[in-house]
Amino acid sequence: xxxxxxxxxxxxxxxxxxxxxxxxxxxxxxxxxxxxxxxxxxxxxxxxxxxxxxxxxxxxxxxxxxxxxxxxxxxxxxxxxxxxxxxxxxxxxxxxxxxxxxxxxxxxxxxxxxxxxxxxxxxxxxx
Amino acid sequence: xxxxxxxxxxxxxxxxxxxxxxxxxxxxxxxxxxxxxxxxxxxxxxxxxxxxxxxxxxxxxxxxxxxxxxxxxxxxxxxxxxxxxxxxxxxxxxxxxxxxxxxxxxxxxxxxxxxxxxxxxxxxxxxxxxxxxxxxx
Numbered sequence: 309x310x311x312x313x314x315x316x317x318x319x320x321x322x323x324x325x326x327x328x329x330x331x332x333x334x335x336x337x338x339x340x341x342x343x344x345x346x347x348x349x350x351x352x353x354x355x356x357x358x359x360x361x362x363x364x365x366x367x368x369x370x371x372x373x374x375x376x377x378x379x380x381x382x383x384x385x386x387x388x389x390x391x392x393x394x395x396x397x398x399x400x401x402x403x404x405x406x407x408x409x410x411x412x413x414x415x416x417x418x419x420x421x422x423x424x425x426x427x428x429x430x431x432x433x434x435x
Numbered sequence: 436x437x438x439x440x441x442x443x444x445x446x447x448x449x450x451x452x453x454x455x456x457x458x459x460x461x462x463x464x465x466x467x468x469x470x471x472x473x474x475x476x477x478x479x480x481x482x483x484x485x486x487x488x489x490x491x492x493x494x495x496x497x498x499x500x501x502x503x504x505x506x507x508x509x510x511x512x513x514x515x516x517x518x519x520x521x522x523x524x525x526x527x528x529x530x531x532x533x534x535x536x537x538x539x540x541x542x543x544x545x546x547x548x549x550x551x552x553x554x555x556x557x558x559x560x561x562x563x564x565x566x567x568x569x570x571x572x
Contacts, residue, residue: 330459333451333487363476364458366483367542395476403480403545404531 493519
């Protein structure tokens with residue numbers, strides 16, 4: 309079965325992937341593999357996974373997000389998850405998946421600012 | 436039993452794509468029944484966990500979704516059935532963190548927390564039926 313490919317965009321040293329479709333398991337695993345390869349190829353310092361359009365995060369996707377953060381972290385890339393809908397945040401906690409080791413930000417803009425601050429890029433608007 | 440507006444629907448589970456179809460069916464039904472956005476997410480997530488269990492442990496099965504009306508109170512009922520290996524000790528699989536697969540062991544206890552009523556019947560070598568319900572507030 310052909311899986312859906314999520315586009316991964318690059319801005320400076322940061323990669324951005326926004327999930328816009330309901331991921332089935334195979335496409336979610338493909339997404340993880342694509343992200344890690346793209347990090348390696350582009351030497352990105354940060355990665356944002358934007359979940360604004362995602363309305364269900366079950367334990368499989370929750371675990372995958374946690375794995376992506378841990379694996380990218382091993383490669384030296386910080387991961388920020390952005391745009392969790394209130395209903396998704398509530399469901400994740402009730403499900404028992406609080407993802408304590410995963411960095412999050414309210415939206416893409418704040419996530420980008422968080423990574424730019426931490427990478428200390430010149431001209432990123434922070435002191 | 437009052438008049439029901441929606442016919443029961445069944446989603447067969449044979450692949451990981453069917454997990455998405457089953458949870459979309461449950462969410463759409465919950466939305467039509469007037470459940471809040473947060474309850475729609477709870478119901479869709481519970482169905483995702485239960486449908487994945489069918490796919491992972493039994494290989495195939497089905498998820499049925501129907502409307503409930505108990506003395507005017509609206510609800511949704513999800514029945515997940517498979518003819519898989521069955522569960523030897525239900526109390527063990529309902530513990531947080533118990534997993535025999537790649538999951539985090541949140542599937543069954545997590546789904547139970549997200550729904551209002553949750554019942555498992557299972558017989559080794561025969562299969563498993565999980566019935567769960569959520570009521571509109």
